[in-house]
Amino acid sequence: MPIRVLVADDDPMVVTGLKYLLESDQEIEVVGTAGDGEEAIAQVRSQSVDVVLxxxxxPGVDGIAATRRIDQRPDAPYVIALTTWDVDDAVMSALEAGASGFLLKTSAPDEIIGAIKSVMAGDAVLSPRSTRRLLDQIARDPAVEQRRAAEVAVARLTAREREVAAAVAQGMTNAAIGAQLYLAEATIKSHVATIQSKLGVANRVGIAVLAERAGLLRPA
Known part of the structure; x- marks a missing residue:
């Protein structure tokens, strides 16, 4: 069954371009388009959608508000934020609202298609470069309470789970983490699911944020 994608953007040229690009891949089906957040929410309600770009x-209901409302659904699709700029406040807000990652609108076609397939496989949607910028921004946040809460949450993880969490925060895929730790990819996928449950986060971005705040990426 193809991956069902909804494209939400108020620029008709962007929508047309993305639709043409995505439909060139036999594993992807564009099931709808939306020109604003309210329309995107309505489409998710009315049909089966796997991924929303x-x-x-x-205008109106923006992508951040729409992401938050879509993420509240029990059968919520993955949301990949589209942005003109690299990590900024809007991207941070979208990730906090439940987006599984983000893509620059200038991303290469194979990056866009690869991101959709990766998120469906439970893998990273952020490139290592973008992940590092995201975590650098979080590291500059002086909120002491958030850091303490992250440290408490991460303390629930086993030593192996902390290793996996740190690797996720570096933007590594399950396959790459498995190769680094000499574990099967399926084992890593299971670890990631357990880590998300223990930390109370919805996706790999949430793992990355808590890992940075808790200091897992700092030299010992």
Whole structure:
């Protein structure tokens, strides 16, 4: 069964371009398009959608608010934020609202298609470069309470789970983590699911944020 994608952007040229690009891949089906957040929410309600490519700067209900409302659904699709700029406040807000990652609108076609397939496989949607920028921004946040809460949450993880969490925060895929730790990819996938449950986060971005705040990426 193909991956069902909804494209939400208020620029008709962007929508047309993305639709043409995605439909060139036999594993992807564009099931709808939306010009604003309210329309995107309505489409998710009315049909089965696996992944939403969500522009953040749409009029009316913007992409951040739409992501938050979509993420509250029990059968919520993955949301990948589309942005003109690399990590900024809008991207951070979208990730906090439940987006599984983000893509620059200038991303190469194979990056966009690869991101959709990766998120469906439970893998990273952020490139290592973008992940590092995201975590650098979090590291500059002086909120002491958030750091303490992250440390308490991460303390629930086993030593192996902390290793996996740190690797996820570096933007590594399950396959790459497995190769590094000499474990099967299926084992890593199981670890990631357990880590998400223990930390109370919805996706790999949540793991990355807590790992940074708790200091897992700092030299011992």
């Amino acid at each position: 969500m522009d953040l700067g749409m």
